[in-house]
Amino acid sequence: MVDLTTHPLTSPSDSKPMSVRPRRSSSQTSPIDPPMLVLRSPRGSQGSALDYASSPTGGHRRTSSQTSPHDTSEPLSFRNYRRRTSSQSSHSSVDGKEPNSAQRPRRMSSLKDSFDPFSTAEIYYGPATDPRKQKKSHKLNRTRTMSVFGNTSDSKRFTQSQYHLQRRGSEDDSYLSSKGNRRFFIEDVDRTLDELLKSEDTDSNFQITIEDTGPKVIKVGTANSNGYKYVNVRGTYMLSNLLQELTIAKSFGRHQIILDEARINENPVNRLARLIATQFWNNLTRRIDLNNIGEIARDSKVDTPGAQNPRVYVPYNCPDQYEFYIQASQMHPSLKLEVEYLPKNITPEYVKSINETPGLLALAMEEHVNPSTGEKTLIGYPYAVPGGRFNELYGWDSYMMALGLLENNKIDVARGMVEHFIFEIEHYGKILNANRSYYLCRSQPPFLTDMALQIYRKTGGDSNPNAVDLVKRAFVAAIKEYKTVWTASPRLDPETGLSCYHPNGLGVPPETEADHFDSILVCFMKKYNLSREGFIEKYNNGEIKEPALDEFFLHDRGVRESGHDTTYRFEGVCAYLATIDLNSLLYKYERDIADVIEKFFDNEYHDPLDNSVTDAQHWRDLAEKRKNNITKYMWDEETGFFFDYNVVARQRTSYESATTFWALWAGLATEEQAKIMVEKALPPLEMLGGIVACTERSRGPLSIQRPSRQWDYPYGWAPHQILAWQGLCEYGYVAVATRLAYRWLYIMTKAFVDYNGIVVEKYDVTRGTDPHRVEAEYGNQGADFKGVATEGFGWVNASYVLGLKYMNNHARRALGACIPPIPFFQSLKASERKLYSV
Numbered sequence: 001m002v003d004l005t006t007h008p009l010t011s012p013s014d015s016k017p018m019s020v021r022p023r024r025s026s027s028q029t030s031p032i033d034p035p036m037l038v039l040r041s042p043r044g045s046q047g048s049a050l051d052y053a054s055s056p057t058g059g060h061r062r063t064s065s066q067t068s069p070h071d072t073s074e075p076l077s078f079r080n081y082r083r084r085t086s087s088q089s090s091h092s093s094v095d096g097k098e099p100n101s102a103q104r105p106r107r108m109s110s111l112k113d114s115f116d117p118f119s120t121a122e123i124y125y126g127p128a129t130d131p132r133k134q135k136k137s138h139k140l141n142r143t144r145t146m147s148v149f150g151n152t153s154d155s156k157r158f159t160q161s162q163y164h165l166q167r168r169g170s171e172d173d174s175y176l177s178s179k180g181n182r183r184f185f186i187e188d189v190d191r192t193l194d195e196l197l198k199s200e201d202t203d204s205n206f207q208i209t210i211e212d213t214g215p216k217v218i219k220v221g222t223a224n225s226n227g228y229k230y231v232n233v234r235g236t237y238m239l240s241n242l243l244q245e246l247t248i249a250k251s252f253g254r255h256q257i258i259l260d261e262a263r264i265n266e267n268p269v270n271r272l273a274r275l276i277a278t279q280f281w282n283n284l285t286r287r288i289d290l291n292n293i294g295e296i297a298r299d300s301k302v303d304t305p306g307a308q309n310p311r312v313y314v315p316y317n318c319p320d321q322y323e324f325y326i327q328a329s330q331m332h333p334s335l336k337l338e339v340e341y342l343p344k345n346i347t348p349e350y351v352k353s354i355n356e357t358p359g360l361l362a363l364a365m366e367e368h369v370n371p372s373t374g375e376k377t378l379i380g381y382p383y384a385v386p387g388g389r390f391n392e393l394y395g396w397d398s399y400m401m402a403l404g405l406l407e408n409n410k411i412d413v414a415r416g417m418v419e420h421f422i423f424e425i426e427h428y429g430k431i432l433n434a435n436r437s438y439y440l441c442r443s444q445p446p447f448l449t450d451m452a453l454q455i456y457r458k459t460g461g462d463s464n465p466n467a468v469d470l471v472k473r474a475f476v477a478a479i480k481e482y483k484t485v486w487t488a489s490p491r492l493d494p495e496t497g498l499s500c501y502h503p504n505g506l507g508v509p510p511e512t513e514a515d516h517f518d519s520i521l522v523c524f525m526k527k528y529n530l531s532r533e534g535f536i537e538k539y540n541n542g543e544i545k546e547p548a549l550d551e552f553f554l555h556d557r558g559v560r561e562s563g564h565d566t567t568y569r570f571e572g573v574c575a576y577l578a579t580i581d582l583n584s585l586l587y588k589y590e591r592d593i594a595d596v597i598e599k600f601f602d603n604e605y606h607d608p609l610d611n612s613v614t615d616a617q618h619w620r621d622l623a624e625k626r627k628n629n630i631t632k633y634m635w636d637e638e639t640g641f642f643f644d645y646n647v648v649a650r651q652r653t654s655y656e657s658a659t660t661f662w663a664l665w666a667g668l669a670t671e672e673q674a675k676i677m678v679e680k681a682l683p684p685l686e687m688l689g690g691i692v693a694c695t696e697r698s699r700g701p702l703s704i705q706r707p708s709r710q711w712d713y714p715y716g717w718a719p720h721q722i723l724a725w726q727g728l729c730e731y732g733y734v735a736v737a738t739r740l741a742y743r744w745l746y747i748m749t750k751a752f753v754d755y756n757g758i759v760v761e762k763y764d765v766t767r768g769t770d771p772h773r774v775e776a777e778y779g780n781q782g783a784d785f786k787g788v789a790t791e792g793f794g795w796v797n798a799s800y801v802l803g804l805k806y807m808n809n810h811a812r813r814a815l816g817a818c819i820p821p822i823p824f825f826q827s828l829k830a831s832e833r834k835l836y837s838v
């Protein structure tokens with residue numbers, strides 16, 4: 001039967017972890033808890049503005065040099081005095097009753113209390129909150145012009161005091177004493193942005209990070225005083241949030257804003273989770289229509305002259321889609337959209353022949369009737385792209401994103417991606433690496449069965465006929481994919497019954513960065529006395545024949561199909577490896593197909609493809625056989641790893657990869673194997689920031705000839721974390737999963753706080769500072785933004801949402817305060833340590 005239970009920690013509708021008691025220790029607070037907050041020294045320090053000093057016993061002390069983000073640089077006693085007197089004189093009456101309106105300072109009443117400080121940017125910066133659009137009677141009556149001034153530290157300000165005094169009133173005491181309703185008035189968004197960057201973005205990258213050496217403080221007018229009085233905004237985190245909010249406000253065309261302080265000193269965990277749920281997914285979502293195809297077809301990866309115009313390739317038997325794209329190109333001639341049919345038989349030769357003229361591949365569309373005109377048109381199902389340079393629908397990224405999307409109730413997008421996969425299997429013969437022409441020959445790690453089941457569960461299961469319909473159609477497609485892609489030649493190894501990543505294809509992959517293959521090609525370039533481009537051209541068109549290179553690129557295509565592009569685990573050998581990754585996923589397919597045939601096909605599946613009739617037992621037998629072969633060929637009890645098996649050399653390999661945990665995710669390991677894995681395989685893979693892609697000893701030494709590869713040590717990837725957490729939970733190791741999740745969320749949060757809200761494709765999980773800095777291959781994706789990160793990175797967004805499900809309130813607060821894993825674990829009471837298995 002289909003297992004309708006979900007994650008052992010939570011039910012689908014319950015986002016709170018079970019069996020973890022929320023608790024707030026006296027030593028841990030959120031970053032918005034002033035007593036525990038410290039201001040980092042601008043440079044040279046290892047962390048963020050929100051940092052703790054750890055006592056040897058793991059407790060956290062505030063040092064004398066540490067201040068709160070609202071610190072006004074006044075002696076504490078003076079500040080307390082002013083707070084006391086100001087609250088007595090203005091904000092509340094002595095007996096605690098609200099003052100009458102005549103006692104209150106003048107306020108912008110129309111904007112006063114109506115907006116949630118954490119509402120979406122569309123609302124927060126929409127017309128309703130625009131001071132310029134308020135009724136005349138509510139318009140501000142201001143006398144000064146600067147919303148920010150004094151771009152210097154307090155230590156320097158007296159040299160400019162004359163200038164400041166002409167332009168701004170005194171520090172706003174009433175602001176400091178008011179609670180819960182603190183707002184800034186930014187009179188000139190553009191100018192404030194300029195001044196903020198000029199003062200604080202000292203390395204001129206349009207981000208405010210711990211590497212900038214500015215004064216780390218600016219003055220901002222308060223809304224209470226209509227901007228006349230000011231307060232200081234301090235520290236990297238708040239200043240960078242100010243930069244982000246101003247950038248967003250500007251993008252909404254706003255010239256003036258009222259900004260809640262709560263929005264820029266929001267607990268980072270809440271802020272990141274909120275941004276993912278309300279902004280990042282939306283910005284990563286695509287839905288093809290007649291007007292946006294130019295933007296959606298855009299591709300920054302290939303730069304040939306033939307790639308200058310956007311282009312769409314349509315399957316030979318989709319005339320409606322062909323018409324649709326022709327209509328789009330005629331409606332927008334300036335786009336120069338080119339539309340081409342694909343041939344019925346898509347061969348490697350054909351795919352190579354269009355490498356210079358790449359294009360987007362058509363995806364599934366539905367009919368849409370305009371309610372007012374009755375006119376019919378097509379519209380694409382929505383899908384999410386990974387982000388950065390990856391502006392198309394990917395295979396396994398989509399599965400990982402779907403998990404996060406479902407958690408954030410973006411069900412249509414997850415469902416749309418299943419529709420696209422069904423379409424891809426039907427029209428392209430496989431779930432593609434991604435929907436670009438140069439990916440036509442290869443697939444990616446298969447997750448369709450689980451993806452469809454997750455959506456089925458989330459959308460009401462049996463009680464929803466559409467959910468049942470989708471799951472049935474998805475499984476028909478998955479069975480075809482299983483038979484024709486994964487267990488057919490050349491991917492199937494008949495001897496072991498196991499499968500390899502072994503796509504066909506020809507030539508050098510055009511989507512990689514220009515110098516990616518230099519370490520391999522340089523000797524051939526010398527041999528033929530050709531430039532890189534010259535050699536690649538002649539090699540690709542067959543004028544130069546180099547069997548050794550053919551062999552290299554056969555494996556390179558396998559590497560890219562594996563999703564692990566690239567790693568020394570696979571280089572020069574991938575197509576011959578029955579990997580633990582792929583065979584775990586196929587075991588899961590077999591189990592899922594058995595369950596679905598039993599439940600939805602009356603235990604009798606008639607396959608039009610080969611006229612076979614199979615029942616659940618048939619698929620369970622296949623799964624059992626695969627499990628036995630995996631154990632026989634891959635399991636190494638001594639090290640606790642499932643290793644890949646080289647089907648040509650007939651040898652088990654010894655490369656220690658994080659994908660060993662996929663055996664747990666798929667449920668194929670025994671309890672005993674799981675125990676050994678946790679004891680032996682996990683320790684060498686567990687780093688500061690979670691699970692690393694492979695061990696350092698397996699990766700081996702690096703050099704100029706042997707550069708760093710992004711799927712190797714010291715990098716950690718979201719899909720590895722997600723599958724390891726889930727796999728460990730399957731076997732009852734919830735506490736170990738929770739510990740690993742804390743680590744991963746810690747580095748994500750730390751980078752987010754220290755580096756202007758950054759969320760990247762992968763992290764260096766060995767680094768406490770700048771873990772987002774990855775120099776391997778095409779570098780990191782998600783880091784290249786000005787002012788504000790708007791999309792994060794797909795599967796990393798998902799990992800944050802999913803990882804938070806393991807965190808109780810105590811852990812969330814610790815994460816919000818960027819408490820590193822070891823001090824956090826050490827600070828736990830003995831009774832709580834078991835929640836993390838420490």
Ligand SMILES: OC[C@H]1O[C@H](O[C@H]2O[C@H](CO)[C@@H](O)[C@H](O)[C@H]2O)[C@H](O)[C@@H](O)[C@@H]1O
Binds near residue numbers: 565
């Ligand atoms: O362009 C170089 C390679 O980029 C892709 O691989 C990486 O990004 C993908 C999207 O996030 C991800 O699925 C993959 O695991 C990453 O290594 C692409 O998939 C490769 O085929 C491509 O050559």
Ligand SMILES: [Ca+2]
Binds near residue numbers: 204
């Ligand atoms: Ca900067």
